[in-house]
Amino acid sequence: MFENLTSLEWLLWLILAGLLLFGLMAVNALAAVYAERKLSAFMQDRLGPMGQGAGFHAGKWGMLQTVADALKLILKEDIIPRAADRRLFIIAPYIIFIGAFIAIAALPFSEYIQVIDINLGIFYLLAVCSLGVVGLITAGWASDNKWSLYGALRSAAQIVSYEIPAALSIIVVVMLTSTLDLQGIIRSQEGVIWGILPNWIIFNNPFAFLAFFIYFISGVAETNRTPFDIPEAESELVAGFHTEYSGMRWAFFFLSEYANMFIVCGIATVAFLGGWQSPVPGFMDSGAWGLFWFFGKVLFLIFVMIWFRWTFPRLRVDQLMGVAWKVLLPLALLNIFGVGLWSLYIG
Amino acid sequence: MAEAAFWLVVAVTLVSAFIVVTSRNLFYSAISLLFTFFGVAGLYIFLWADFLAGVQVLIYIGGILILILFGIMLTHKITSVDIAHTSIQQGVGGIVVLFLFAALAWMIVRTPWLVAAAPEPQGTAGEIGKLLMTDYLLPFEVASVLLLGALLGAAVLSRKGN
Known part of the structure; x- marks a missing residue:
């Protein structure tokens, strides 16, 4: 066509x-x-x-x-502080927004609905997610406000740290499916495993099961949400990197933040939960049902994120970095080793 | 269409690279570098090097550019927006630049460029992986040892204060 x-x-x-x-x-x-x-x-x-x-x-x-x-x-009135760097202040929300936008464009909503289908799919998604950090630092810097700057610094450190366990747990998926293409990853999760469970990566082996949780926790941290919302901790930093923003510019940050939630949940769905595949093979799995399952899984994961936010207290900065570097990273490395052994000797 | 897109990418790359070099504000240079990196990634895509384009975005924007921004933010006058960088030693610098220009120009003229229409490869990631694990295993491992050394060095340097 x-x-x-x-x-x-x-x-x-x-x-x-x-x-x-x-x-x-x-x-x-x-x-x-x-x-x-x-x-x-x-x-x-x-x-x-x-x-x-x-x-x-x-x-x-x-x-x-x-x-x-x-x-x-x-x-609302659009306010730009006099001391702010005007040009950077204006461009920052758009950088973050573009980062979210070009990531969401690669998500496979169903077997047939995907805006850009690239054979590097999941690698592309991991790569463009880093664009948001640049916009975030720019926003914090251009505001010329110490809360903004601290928020931006914390946020960038956090996202860069949590990107590593997230990417390492995605490697587990790539090892098991031997493709980077999102549709290919979803297709390889067809059928049944262990007798009754759907053949999703999360059920493939114990290491993949752990990898899903490592990815999801890192994903929550990458979206700067509670319990990882140090960058905009309202009791310490007013609102973090977007303290000085108002009106539509602030709305762009907001839009991107929720889009990032959607992207993280979308990647988790595609990589670990079978994307648009029905949980019961052959049951409601044709045509438009793909859309239903994809959005159903993504919205469930978004619900879990919201649930996190209202039930867990916020982590301190040092605890935050400790979780990423001392818990998630070693676990993710061990996972890769384990999945390698598993696919050699058992799988 | 493809041609228009190509020239657009070239224009973005060149203009932003020019701003990186000439801007007096360090932060402006860093942000322009973002567009330069993106432009170069675009050029890789036009050369059918899709994996390289992805790596370009992941490493240069996700890693190096953010490190540069971190560096700027952690410098002394953290709240002043106008950290300027000026040119010093222009004579010596000019000679070095001239030499570099001559070397690059010589290289561009002497290289036998591939002008025949090569078949469009379908996804380069697999091929690169195979080559890295077979023909280029030694350089690959040497690079990993180098990175490990850098990692340990960074840890040692940052612990010195305690």
Whole structure:
């Protein structure tokens, strides 16, 4: 279908795909914020956002609350501090946003729906995730505010540290599937293993099981969420690297943060949980059901992240680095060794 | 279309590289370097070296550029935005640059460039892996020993204070 397109048609398809992805990111952020507020409320025995009066102001059960918040953000004044570096201040949110955007474009939503299918898939995803850090440091630096700077430094150190165990646990997946292509990784997780379990990488062997948790914990840390939210710890650093941002620029950070949650959960789904494959082979696994399973798994993992946030206390800076370098990294290295032995002698 | 994209990538690479060299603000140079690295990754893709392009982004942007930014942020005047870098010893530097330019130009002119349309390789990662594990195993292992040495050296240096 796409082989014989003229340049103009190709460009139009590209723009359409971009708009759809942007829509996905926006809807994802709106839904995730609503879920976050409601879930946190239920976990704390509150009601969360509710429609006031006749259930009209913010919709039934407060469902329009985040829409109202988004509208408010669009209308808010855009403030750039006088001491800030204007150009860097303006460019920083876009760098972070582009990093999230080009990563989400490579995720396989179903067997047939994927914007860019590259044979380096998972490697590409790991590579472009580092772009966000650059934007983050730029934002912290350009704000000319010490809270921002400390937030940016902490955040960059944290993301760079946790990238290593995350990448090492993805290597386990690549070893087991011997491909970097996302669709290839998903296809190799077809069928049944151990009699009843789906043949997902997480169930393949004990080391892969551990690798999933190492990846997911590192992923939570890479999105700067509690219990790893040192970079924007509101009780110490006001709001971390985005202290000085307001209005739409701040909304871009927000959008990217929730998109990053989606990406981390998406990678975990593709690499360990069979992507768009049904948990029961042959059951609801054709055509559009792929979309259902992919989004179902991703949304479940996002729910787990929200659950983390409202149940775990925040780690201290030294504990944070200790977890990455003294616990997760050795475990991830051991995992690679173990999976190698397993595939040689048992698998 | 592909040609337009190619020239766009070339333009981004060259313009941002120019800013890296000429900017008086160290942080601007570092951020321009981001676009230069991306441009070079784009050029690799046009050469069908997809794996190399990925490595370029992962190592140069995810590693080296962030290290540079860290370096800038940890320098003495941490809150002042305008850490300037100026040129000193312009005479000696000019001679070195001229020599480098001549050497590079000589290399470009002398290299027998491959002009025939090579078959488009489908994914280079597997081939690179095979070569690294067979023909180039020794350089690969030597590089890993070098990295291990650097790692240990960094640990020793950073412990000195305690």
